[in-house]
Amino acid sequence: MEKNVNPFLTIGYVEKDYFCDRENEVEAVCKNVENGMNTTLISARRLGKSALIHRIFEEFEDSEDENYACLYVDIYACTNLKSLTEALALAIFNKFPAKRSIGKRFFDFLKNLRPIITYDALTGQPEIHFELAQAKEYEHTLRSLLQFLDSQQVDIVLAVDEFQQVADFPEKNVEALLRTIIQTLKNTQFIFSGSKKHLMLEMFTAANRPFFSSTQMLGLSEIPADKYAAFIREKFAERSRSISSEAVEFILSWTLRHTYYTQTICNRAFAEGKKSVGIEQVKRVCDEQLNLQQVTYMQYRSLLSPIQ
Ligand SMILES: Nc1ncnc2c1ncn2[C@@H]1O[C@H](COP(=O)(O)OP(=O)(O)OP(=O)(O)O)[C@@H](O)[C@H]1O
Ligand SMILES: [Mg+2]
Numbered sequence: 001m002e003k004n005v006n007p008f009l010t011i012g013y014v015e016k017d018y019f020c021d022r023e024n025e026v027e028a029v030c031k032n033v034e035n036g037m038n039t040t041l042i043s044a045r046r047l048g049k050s051a052l053i054h055r056i057f058e059e060f061e062d063s064e065d066e067n068y069a070c071l072y073v074d075i076y077a078c079t080n081l082k083s084l085t086e087a088l089a090l091a092i093f094n095k096f097p098a099k100r101s102i103g104k105r106f107f108d109f110l111k112n113l114r115p116i117i118t119y120d121a122l123t124g125q126p127e128i129h130f131e132l133a134q135a136k137e138y139e140h141t142l143r144s145l146l147q148f149l150d151s152q153q154v155d156i157v158l159a160v161d162e163f164q165q166v167a168d169f170p171e172k173n174v175e176a177l178l179r180t181i182i183q184t185l186k187n188t189q190f191i192f193s194g195s196k197k198h199l200m201l202e203m204f205t206a207a208n209r210p211f212f213s214s215t216q217m218l219g220l221s222e223i224p225a226d227k228y229a230a231f232i233r234e235k236f237a238e239r240s241r242s243i244s245s246e247a248v249e250f251i252l253s254w255t256l257r258h259t260y261y262t263q264t265i266c267n268r269a270f271a272e273g274k275k276s277v278g279i280e281q282v283k284r285v286c287d288e289q290l291n292l293q294q295v296t297y298m299q300y301r302s303l304l305s306p307i308q
Pocket of ligand 2 (some may be wrong): 051161
């Protein structure tokens with residue numbers, strides 16, 4: 001990323017230069033992947049699960065001695081087995097361009113599943129749909145997609161973000177189906193991630209659920225204050241600017257080190273373009289953000305009943 005770009009991201013992931021710490025978590029998940037263990041990543045919203053997944057992917061894709069392919073599927077918008085199957089097919093389609101041999105093989109394989117491939121008129125992004133007559137056919141398609149991936153000459157890391165959605169699918173057997181398929185795979189490691197803590201815990205730790213005790217659980221909490229403070233000061237310094245220790249401390253205590261809010265305040269403070277940032281400026285930025293969010297909070301309040 002160019003040096004004049006704001007170094008505090010509030011959306012997505014770019015590269016590790018803009019990513020603070022999480023070294024223990026990266027190491028733990030990488031170790032799981034290398035040792036054939038699946039991982040379940042849980043945290044409150046906006047603490048950095050998705051960014052962490054991309055950070056971990058970077059580790060595998062940059063490694064020279066191993067042959068890894070990392071795929072990310074966000075199933076937040078999936079409401080049933082059909083949309084899950086389509087989301088997985090699309091992730092594979094996007095990952096392996098037709099000029100790579102896997103991409104070529106996938107395209108041939110996909111054709112047999114009779115997909116409808118369309119391109120979004122605005123974004124140009126592909127979309128894949130299957131119009132199968134029976135639910136059983138989706139089970140078969142999902143299985144063959146995962147088995148196709150597993151049988152390529154690469155180790156697969158497949159991250160399924162917002163995995164708790166599966167529990168809400170109208171088909172009641174999807175968890176069991178996935179667990180059964182996953183057990184047959186040899187070269188695929190999974191990272192299941194989700195923010196609905198009680199649902200995720202229930203899925204992975206209740207003895208009567210298919211995924212019971214089948215993965216290593218990893219809870220993500222706030223980034224330690226010393227690491228975050230050093231990161232913030234370093235990003236300012238790299239761009240020949242400075243921020244006072246007092247201001248950094250104020251940000252971290254005001255946001256309770258919540259990643260998204262910390263990133264937002266730092267982003268706004270940086271965006272003002274001052275050579276050196278002090279506590280007064282930071283306090284004003286916090287106030288402004290609070291005011292901007294007021295509309296949203298009011299809306300939440302109107303959703304509550306008087307007693308609530
Ligand atoms: N370690 C980090 N260092 C710097 N920025 C980060 C870090 N982790 C996350 N972020 C930033 O914080 C924001 C929220 O992170 P992310 O979307 O990964 O959270 P999440 O837990 O997946 O949220 P959600 O529950 O909404 O899916 C993103 O803009 C991301 O770039
Ligand atoms: Mg996320």
